Amino acid sequence: MNIGLDMMGGDFAPLEAVKGIQLFMSDTVANVNIFCIGDEALVQPLIKEYNVSSPNLHFIHAPEVIGYHEHPTKALKEKQQSSIAIGFHLLATGKLDALISAGNTGAMLVGAMFTIKAIEGISRPTIATIMPKINGSTGVLLDVGLNADCKPELLNQFALLGSLYAECILGIQKPSVGLINVGEEEGKGNILAQATYPLLKENNKIRFVGNIEGRDFFSDKADVMVCDGFTGNVVLKMAESIYDMAQQRGIETDSFFSRFHYENYGGTPVLGVAKPVIIGHGISSAKAFKNMIHVATKMIATNICSKMADSFKA
């Protein structure tokens, strides 16, 4: 499998990406080719310095970089030689099987949606995050910010996309799906949640277990937790702040609270597009890069995008 890694994305580019590859190589899976996309003059010396050379490592020179504050659509159009634009071109033409970047999030989303495109039958792609459960397992929360305003039908699609992610990537058989709401009983909630409940209940492609509340994110009530992107984004950032607070209080090494560190899940997969795309945090560390590469290998190996396409076939 061929994984493209944007070496120019992230606050500590390209150093942390290089170190992330080094970490990945040390516990590596066979048959994984990594394509480093970026400014060779910056990347190659670091690869040498960190002794990461391998026959599975390849380089694709990209002389341009899309900055954090550039307008996504405009930048992608004008900077055809940027690492992100080249990455999407290679992904679209089949030379890559997955693309990872911790660069401009907007450009990554625009690239995913307009170069790779949504799977047929999917109205809007979504982004998901991993949630640590206090019993040691892991859940999926989606949407975490791509779709601030949602229709019930969209949440119903997220439920299926999240279920497939939980199954393929987290290895959860028949994952349970919960609708994030303000009460447990059917009929509770805002207009969106009230209208979504019956759709999830009737969806026989998922295992819907009913409403879940704010206290259930870290409990074992549901593996897949579905909400609009406004709520999900607030929850995601609040969950990340739990790690920061734990750190400030000196308890970040606790085996549960340590799991709130973003670098453990690495990045945010874009679900519902035809090929694996993973977006990293701007502050991505070596460990985050390593974990993003691992997620990409799983997405490719399990053929998750084809499974999504099959699930959404009429």
Added chain:
Amino acid sequence: MNIGLDMMGGDFAPLEAVKGIQLFMSDTVANVNIFCIGDEALVQPLIKEYNVSSPNLHFIHAPEVIGYHEHPTKALKEKQQSSIAIGFHLLATGKLDALISAGNTGAMLVGAMFTIKAIEGISRPTIATIMPKINGSTGVLLDVGLNADCKPELLNQFALLGSLYAECILGIQKPSVGLINVGEEEGKGNILAQATYPLLKENNKIRFVGNIEGRDFFSDKADVMVCDGFTGNVVLKMAESIYDMAQQRGIETDSFFSRFHYENYGGTPVLGVAKPVIIGHGISSAKAFKNMIHVATKMIATNICSKMADSFKA
């Protein structure tokens, strides 16, 4: 001042209410009369057992109780001799200055809105919660569940109500107000947040500091944090679950994480109605009851309801 306490509300009624009064009496403020509303046959023996008798303690017999699962409007109408119905009657007629109950939340809200009524100019009352800040201070989050779907004008009203609460009850001078959103920049957000931003910006009765994100609930970015009741309820319950998780991991005694325990803030004030009404958690402990009585004394002493009425005068 005269504070009415529903002795029959809460999972551990009337014991924890009695113990709460005992705690309150031990660090008490002068001139506070507490009116115990409930079944005298159940309450009086406990008052004796716990040695809580005082000239400031009074009893009002209420032979009926509204259960947790009763329909609020129906129960209030049919059970005129219930502790909640009697409490609202006394509050409405001026015999009480504040009412506290850990009983049926719906009945408390219906009573607050239809017996006490909203202050003129306020479209919908709101419920607020206290948030511990990592720097040791305290913030207010609202709405936390009364209004699942909101219009921008409503959030603008919540901002002012929350500011007055922060000023009067938390003692924060010119509290800062933040709009909960998915990004910092103006223009970010769902339709509601986008439309609310300019209203808050133009509201010269509050000190608006812009958007805040999920990571800012416990930071010093904003004293008053405004959102719709769906988002706020999810955040409130998630914050409460942080305490539960800390407890499971044995770090609940941490001086910061311990502040996430609901009993520290005691209860949820109903803001925007003409008199102080405080709703407690079903699981309210003695400490929670004590703290609710303290909040009630502050609401009465600072005349917060009159201040709200003045602020909303055209």
